[in-house]
Amino acid sequence: MRHDLNDSLKEKCIAEFLGIESFCLTGANKASSKEYAKVYKEFLSSIKLSSEYVERMLSSKYARHFYSTEELSALSKRWTTTLKK
Numbered sequence: 001m002r003h004d005l006n007d008s009l010k011e012k013c014i015a016e017f018l019g020i021e022s023f024c025l026t027g028a029n030k031a032s033s034k035e036y037a038k039v040y041k042e043f044l045s046s047i048k049l050s051s052e053y054v055e056r057m058l059s060s061k062y063a064r065h066f067y068s069t070e071e072l073s074a075l076s077k078r079w080t081t082t083l084k085k
Contacts, residue, residue: 001013001014002066002067007025007027010025011023011024011025046082047079047082048079048080048081048082049079049080050080051076051080054075054076054079054080055076058072058075058076063075
């Protein structure tokens with residue numbers, strides 16, 4: 001299962017997999033509640049990875065299995081372009 005799915009979809013998938021009517025995720029270990037949350041957010045908004053590195057990661061069999069061509073393209077753009085604050 002992809003970690004980037006929204007929680008309601010994760011809950012639905014887990015419930016279906018377990019053969020139960022509903023399943024509820026409980027948030028734990030979230031970066032947004034940690035003392036380093038601001039620094040982490042700044043890091044994510046300013047990091048720019050080399051296109052060679054991103055291409056190598058996104059061309060892995062795992063990335064190609066879980067993500068569509070369009071999603072891989074968007075991820076490539078996201079990680080090779082510095083986001084504006």
